[in-house]
Amino acid sequence: MARSWATLGVDLHLEPTGPHLRRGLTDALRDAVRGGRLAPGTRLPSSRSLAADLGIARNTVADAYADLVAEGWLTARQGSGTRVAGRTVVPPTGAAARPPERHRPLYDLRPGSPDLASFPRAEWLRAARRALTAAPSDALGYGDPRGRIELRTALAGYLSRARGVRADPERIVVCAGFAHGLRLLATVLRARGVRTIAVESYGLDEHWRLLASTGLTTVPLPFDELGADPGKSTGPGAVLLTPAHQFPMGVPLHHDRRAAVVDWARRTGGLVLEDDYDGEFRYDRQPVGALQGLDPDHVVHLGTASKSLAPGLRLGWMVLPPDVVEDVVKAKGGVDTSGVLDQLTLAEFIVSGAYDRHVRAARTRYRRRRDALVAALAARAPAIRVTGIAAGLHAVLRLPPGTEGAVVRAAAYQGLAVDGLVPRYRHPDAVTEPLDALVVGYGTPPDHAWSGALDALCAALPFGANGSGIPFPG
Amino acid sequence: MARSWATLGVDLHLEPTGPHLRRGLTDALRDAVRGGRLAPGTRLPSSRSLAADLGIARNTVADAYADLVAEGWLTARQGSGTRVAGRTVVPPTGAAARPPERHRPLYDLRPGSPDLASFPRAEWLRAARRALTAAPSDALGYGDPRGRIELRTALAGYLSRARGVRADPERIVVCAGFAHGLRLLATVLRARGVRTIAVESYGLDEHWRLLASTGLTTVPLPFDELGADPGKSTGPGAVLLTPAHQFPMGVPLHHDRRAAVVDWARRTGGLVLEDDYDGEFRYDRQPVGALQGLDPDHVVHLGTASKSLAPGLRLGWMVLPPDVVEDVVKAKGGVDTSGVLDQLTLAEFIVSGAYDRHVRAARTRYRRRRDALVAALAARAPAIRVTGIAAGLHAVLRLPPGTEGAVVRAAAYQGLAVDGLVPRYRHPDAVTEPLDALVVGYGTPPDHAWSGALDALCAALPFGANGSGIPFPG
Numbered sequence: 001m002a003r004s005w006a007t008l009g010v011d012l013h014l015e016p017t018g019p020h021l022r023r024g025l026t027d028a029l030r031d032a033v034r035g036g037r038l039a040p041g042t043r044l045p046s047s048r049s050l051a052a053d054l055g056i057a058r059n060t061v062a063d064a065y066a067d068l069v070a071e072g073w074l075t076a077r078q079g080s081g082t083r084v085a086g087r088t089v090v091p092p093t094g095a096a097a098r099p100p101e102r103h104r105p106l107y108d109l110r111p112g113s114p115d116l117a118s119f120p121r122a123e124w125l126r127a128a129r130r131a132l133t134a135a136p137s138d139a140l141g142y143g144d145p146r147g148r149i150e151l152r153t154a155l156a157g158y159l160s161r162a163r164g165v166r167a168d169p170e171r172i173v174v175c176a177g178f179a180h181g182l183r184l185l186a187t188v189l190r191a192r193g194v195r196t197i198a199v200e201s202y203g204l205d206e207h208w209r210l211l212a213s214t215g216l217t218t219v220p221l222p223f224d225e226l227g228a229d230p231g232k233s234t235g236p237g238a239v240l241l242t243p244a245h246q247f248p249m250g251v252p253l254h255h256d257r258r259a260a261v262v263d264w265a266r267r268t269g270g271l272v273l274e275d276d277y278d279g280e281f282r283y284d285r286q287p288v289g290a291l292q293g294l295d296p297d298h299v300v301h302l303g304t305a306s307k308s309l310a311p312g313l314r315l316g317w318m319v320l321p322p323d324v325v326e327d328v329v330k331a332k333g334g335v336d337t338s339g340v341l342d343q344l345t346l347a348e349f350i351v352s353g354a355y356d357r358h359v360r361a362a363r364t365r366y367r368r369r370r371d372a373l374v375a376a377l378a379a380r381a382p383a384i385r386v387t388g389i390a391a392g393l394h395a396v397l398r399l400p401p402g403t404e405g406a407v408v409r410a411a412a413y414q415g416l417a418v419d420g421l422v423p424r425y426r427h428p429d430a431v432t433e434p435l436d437a438l439v440v441g442y443g444t445p446p447d448h449a450w451s452g453a454l455d456a457l458c459a460a461l462p463f464g465a466n467g468s469g470i471p472f473p474g
Numbered sequence: 475m476a477r478s479w480a481t482l483g484v485d486l487h488l489e490p491t492g493p494h495l496r497r498g499l500t501d502a503l504r505d506a507v508r509g510g511r512l513a514p515g516t517r518l519p520s521s522r523s524l525a526a527d528l529g530i531a532r533n534t535v536a537d538a539y540a541d542l543v544a545e546g547w548l549t550a551r552q553g554s555g556t557r558v559a560g561r562t563v564v565p566p567t568g569a570a571a572r573p574p575e576r577h578r579p580l581y582d583l584r585p586g587s588p589d590l591a592s593f594p595r596a597e598w599l600r601a602a603r604r605a606l607t608a609a610p611s612d613a614l615g616y617g618d619p620r621g622r623i624e625l626r627t628a629l630a631g632y633l634s635r636a637r638g639v640r641a642d643p644e645r646i647v648v649c650a651g652f653a654h655g656l657r658l659l660a661t662v663l664r665a666r667g668v669r670t671i672a673v674e675s676y677g678l679d680e681h682w683r684l685l686a687s688t689g690l691t692t693v694p695l696p697f698d699e700l701g702a703d704p705g706k707s708t709g710p711g712a713v714l715l716t717p718a719h720q721f722p723m724g725v726p727l728h729h730d731r732r733a734a735v736v737d738w739a740r741r742t743g744g745l746v747l748e749d750d751y752d753g754e755f756r757y758d759r760q761p762v763g764a765l766q767g768l769d770p771d772h773v774v775h776l777g778t779a780s781k782s783l784a785p786g787l788r789l790g791w792m793v794l795p796p797d798v799v800e801d802v803v804k805a806k807g808g809v810d811t812s813g814v815l816d817q818l819t820l821a822e823f824i825v826s827g828a829y830d831r832h833v834r835a836a837r838t839r840y841r842r843r844r845d846a847l848v849a850a851l852a853a854r855a856p857a858i859r860v861t862g863i864a865a866g867l868h869a870v871l872r873l874p875p876g877t878e879g880a881v882v883r884a885a886a887y888q889g890l891a892v893d894g895l896v897p898r899y900r901h902p903d904a905v906t907e908p909l910d911a912l913v914v915g916y917g918t919p920p921d922h923a924w925s926g927a928l929d930a931l932c933a934a935l936p937f938g939a940n941g942s943g944i945p946f947p948g
Contacts (some may be wrong), residue, residue: 333657
């Protein structure tokens with residue numbers, strides 16, 4: 001039975017729910033003030049008279065009034081009773097502008113994400129249970145800004161074993177993915193007076209923007225079939241590279257270039273940032289070991305769980321030269337640290353061998369997808385050269401000059417989102433001749449959508465077997 | 475059986491473990507180069523001759539050499555065979571300097587952390603299982619920089635119900651705890667040209683330092699028994715407050731002051747940052763509703779799971795005025811976002827009612843601790859006035875003037891870590907007369923250590939019942 005609050009001339013109803021009565025009264029009264037049904041300045045009935053009206057204890061009303069006075073909705077003055085506070089409570093001006101819903105393509109072959117459907121949920125939950133059960137209570141407190149020691153130890157073992165990284169838990173800092181690590185390092189570089197960082201002519205525009213936002217100028221290195229060429233450059237204080245598997249072009253950095261980069265760093269005291277985003281996924285030969293192994297005093301090794309597990313984990317790591325560790329910790333400021341439960345779970349996931357098993361299974365799955373992509377293109381768009389397929393989760397499809405934009409639009413017409421090379425992946429200041437190409441990520445589509453995505457891709461390509469493609473010009 | 479690598483004149487051993495042979499050979503050779511046992515320039519035996527020596531297939535040796543050439547450890551030149559690369563590989567200069575182990579006190583009554591031993595591990599794991607099982611695969615990808623919609627929706631419901639916040643999921647941004655949110659907001663304020671932020675005369679030095687590090691000057695507001703006094707101030711562009719439970723003094727902000735703060739914000743267009751760090755823990759009356767409810771267009775409500783659950787979760791939230799949302803998202807830069815698994819789990823934890831149950835149980839537990847503290851002091855240090863105990867996880871123990879430092883030292887002698895008010899919690903520019911006091915956190919010690927901690931505290935206080943305390947001067 002609802003009780004009407006006739007005394008106030010407003011149509012309020014109170015559920016007489018025993019111990020919640022005071023709460024209900026407080027809420028109802030607050031809502032009435034907030035919504036304008038009780039105007040500023042309105043004098044409320046005395047607690048005695050309202051209590052009688054409502055058939056409840058006077059104290060309940062007095063308590064509710066006191067709560068609302070404390071919150072600023074009501075005022076209580078000796079001699080003038082309890083009144084609605086004199087300020088107008090302005091309703092919020094509405095929800096923040098929502099970003100417009102982007103039209104969702106039927107198929108999405110843009111690179112950057114692994115197959116999220118194959119995230120090992122059950123294994124992860126088992127690891128979480130073991131990790132949280134075993135963790136000391138202290139682990140749940142404010143922790144080491146470098147990250148949990150369990151995870152840093154597990155990573156040191158794994159990276160040394162699987163990637164040839166010279167890793168010591170004391171020099172590892174856990175971060176919220178590669179971009180977070182890059183921003184921290186950029187902050188450190190800026191604080192050291194570095195103004196310029198060399199990058200590859202092909203890369204990810206988001207990273208260049210991120211570096212620019214911290215005040216670093218990005219200068220693209222010349223690029224050829226051996227990878228980026230550090231040349232005799234002495235200008236920049238740092239260089240950002242993807243040595244194991246150039247993103248997005250797919251070549252590993254040639255050993256001469258690896259040597260030259262390390263030489264450059266030693267000669268100039270510069271810092272090499274090694275983005276090892278998908279070092280685990282190499283199909284046709286053993287993984288290329290980490291560049292960091294050549295010179296752990298001049299190379300920062302950056303890795304991430306975003307490709308091997310899922311971006312949503314927001315877990316990455318940096319293996320740092322000794323003199324950089326404290327600066328990075330300072331840049332973090334104890335503020336933007338990762339949740340310990342996921343850190344402990346990933347540590348357990350690695351140490352238990354689940355990570356290796358997952359990576360092996362994923363490698364097989366991606367390799368199968370890559371093979372299907374290569375086979376489909378060979379059969380249906382044989383003029384298209386596919387490169388960068390020895391590793392990773394994406395391939396580069398070389399297109400006839402001048403056709404990139406048209407192919408991307410033709411793909412969109414097929415309901416397929418796919419990225420052209422030039423707009424997102426070619427540095428605006430690159431001197432290398434622009435190539436027409438697609439960057440095709442094959443990690444993302446769920447298995448059931450994979451053949452449809454391939455059909456759409458082939459149909460959009462020049463010389464597609466179904467004849468719908470754009471012919472080579474000239 | 476280990477095979478010695480006599481050919482190279484170095485004492486290397488290879489475990490002949492079938493498919494791992496190539497890997498073992500690569501690793502052994504890399505280690506030998508890295509460790510200096512194979513000097514730069516050393517010519518390696520041909521793959522044929524080494525294979526014969528080791529009794530393994532020639533291809534295995536050739537593959538291992540190729541791997542190491544690709545990694546830069548070896549060089550292969552037509553006509554000069556395979557050699558150790560000409561650069562010296564410098565070993566790292568050792569682990570980063572470890573911070574010295576701080577002497578761990580026997581008891582710790584410094585405030586800031588909840589009781590970590592009572593983190594609801596089993597309930598949390600159950601929620602994690604439900605959340606991860608129910609989540610769509612998309613949830614594991616790069617997500618909304620504001621945080622998962624499931625969590626923002628759950629928070630909107632909870633904050634509106636429990637804290638009187640006017641919350642809309644679209645205006646909530648998830649962050650990695652209060653300090654992270656504060657840094658983001660400070661960045662936004664600086665970008666808007668704000669140079670000065672008013673703070674309470676008593677607060678947390680870390681927050682002042684954090685604000686200073688983003689370029690904001692902190693100006694303390696006058697402070698009395700009604701809380702901070704915003705006065706007629708028009709200078710600062712923002713004010714940071716703990717309205718529900720002043721930290722660390724413990725008073726709720728008086729309703730006149732609440733009104734004055736909101737008036738100030740409307741008059742000047744300034745922003746009020748409401749730090750609602752422990753709004754859930756109020757013992758002697760209903761919680762004081764959020765200041766944000768008075769004016770959601772001028773007040774940012776900041777909350778955290780650090781006190782109600784555990785700091786290690788690194789989960790906090792901001793309810794923002796509409797025009798601040800986009801700026802905060804921009805300040806995050808898509809970089810320092812929280813793991814989605816914890817976000818989904820907290821959402822499930824709230825929606826399932828587990829959060830309310832946990833907070834209720836914790837409130838009972840903390841209240842019991844508080845009562846034990848008050849009783850122990852009444853019996854054994856009756857001259858000590860205890861304030862700020864109506865809520866939260868800490869109390870303020872007022873000391874005779876001039877004794878604060880001596881009491882903190884006496885406590886340390888008892889093996890008890892406890893904070894004096896002035897060094898950490900009084901703004902250096904505060905004009906308010908400094909008070910001698912201890913800030914005693916009763917959340918942290920595990921139950922079994924609680925009575926020992928109380929004994930140590932009482933023994934360190936002036937007029938301790940056991941006579942060991944420091945007498946009042948004069």
